[in-house]
Amino acid sequence: MKKILFIGAGSMAEALIQGWIKQKVFSPQEIYVTNRSDKERLHFLQETYGIHCMFDQAIFRQADLIILAMKPKDAIAAMRELKPKITAQSAILSILAGIGIGTITELLGSRPVARVMPNTSATIGMSASGIAFNNEVSTAQRILFLQLLEAVGSVIEVEEDQLHAVTALSGSGPAYIYYLMEAFERVGTEVGLSKDTVRLLMTQTLAGTAEMLKQSVDEPDVLRKKVTSPGGTTEAGIQALEQYQFNEAIEACIKEAEARSRSLANG
Numbered sequence: 671m672k673k674i675l676f677i678g679a680g681s682m683a684e685a686l687i688q689g690w691i692k693q694k695v696f697s698p699q700e701i702y703v704t705n706r707s708d709k710e711r712l713h714f715l716q717e718t719y720g721i722h723c724m725f726d727q728a729i730f731r732q733a734d735l736i737i738l739a740m741k742p743k744d745a746i747a748a749m750r751e752l753k754p755k756i757t758a759q760s761a762i763l764s765i766l767a768g769i770g771i772g773t774i775t776e777l778l779g780s781r782p783v784a785r786v787m788p789n790t791s792a793t794i795g796m797s798a799s800g801i802a803f804n805n806e807v808s809t810a811q812r813i814l815f816l817q818l819l820e821a822v823g824s825v826i827e828v829e830e831d832q833l834h835a836v837t838a839l840s841g842s843g844p845a846y847i848y849y850l851m852e853a854f855e856r857v858g859t860e861v862g863l864s865k866d867t868v869r870l871l872m873t874q875t876l877a878g879t880a881e882m883l884k885q886s887v888d889e890p891d892v893l894r895k896k897v898t899s900p901g902g903t904t905e906a907g908i909q910a911l912e913q914y915q916f917n918e919a920i921e922a923c924i925k926e927a928e929a930r931s932r933s934l935a936n937g
């Protein structure tokens with residue numbers, strides 16, 4: 671039986687735990703989770719998923735895989751605390767935004783490290799993840815890491831430096847879409863629909879356009895123009911988006927998030 675140890679028990683850790691249990695990648699008995707001090711949170715996770723939150727410190731030395739899932743701002747101190755507790759054999763899967771593999775091996779010693787940027791859609795097995803490996807990761811471990819992320823969504827291998835852009839786009843991406851949905855629901859009710867009606871219409875519209883983008887040979891601009899009747903409603907809506915600098919807003923959103931990821935790397 672494997673031993674998977676989460677250091678950090680927040681929303682992303684829970685998304686992976688829930689996804690991996692649901693997809694039967696790991697049994698609850700194989701998952702151990704700890705955090706800094708929030709025992710109530712740990713008990714919630716134990717009660718909800720049947721994982722271990724109270725366990726012998728020996729688990730740190732027996733862990734086959736350690737998942738770094740604390741906040742970047744807490745990561746350096748957390749890894750300093752962790753180093754004496756673990757052996758050189760444990761592989762690391764880090765989901766820490768911004769924190770480089772070099773920093774991890776500096777603090778935890780040379781060992782196989784996979785750096786992953788998933789997103790919270792891992793909860794329902796639909797994460798979009800980017801992954802990068804250091805040279806210590808064997809071919810077998812690389813296959814295992816990719817299988818772990820494929821079990822909770824799509825995964826693509828990138829250069830480590832590209833993970834800053836991955837974080838800005840798909841790591842943070844769900845929040846941008848939720849923010850968009852909040853606006854649709856706010857304005858949709860102002861123009862006479864119930865919140866539930868807007869939720870149904872717009873979740874289906876988002877799902878449908880996502881599937882169109884996956885299945886169609888057309889580029890997004892071609893698909894957009896197929897919706898935009900000259901002088902019609904869509905044209906009026908797009909003109910309003912241009913008037914309020916939609917493209918500039920999206921550019922700033924992604925570039926600011928990418929820059930923040932790089933700043934997290936510098937502590």
Ligand SMILES: NC(=O)C1=CN([C@@H]2O[C@H](COP(=O)(O)OP(=O)(O)OC[C@H]3O[C@@H](n4cnc5c(N)ncnc54)[C@H](O)[C@@H]3O)[C@@H](O)[C@H]2O)C=CC1
Pocket residue numbers: 677678679680681682683704705706707708738739740741742744747748751765766767787788789790841842
């Ligand atoms: N929330 C998201 O959508 C995503 C988050 N991430 C990354 O996942 C990591 C966790 O993010 P969230 O779950 O959102 O944060 P969170 O704030 O919900 O959870 C952070 C966890 O780390 C624990 N922690 C802090 N210091 C610790 C220490 N010294 N030892 C052990 N545990 C410690 C906290 O107790 C808490 O359980 C971050 O590095 C973030 O960049 C990556 C992809 C998506």
Ligand SMILES: O=C(O)[C@@H]1CCC=N1
Pocket residue numbers: 767837841842
């Ligand atoms: O907001 C954050 O920093 C984390 C990383 C990507 C999504 N959430």
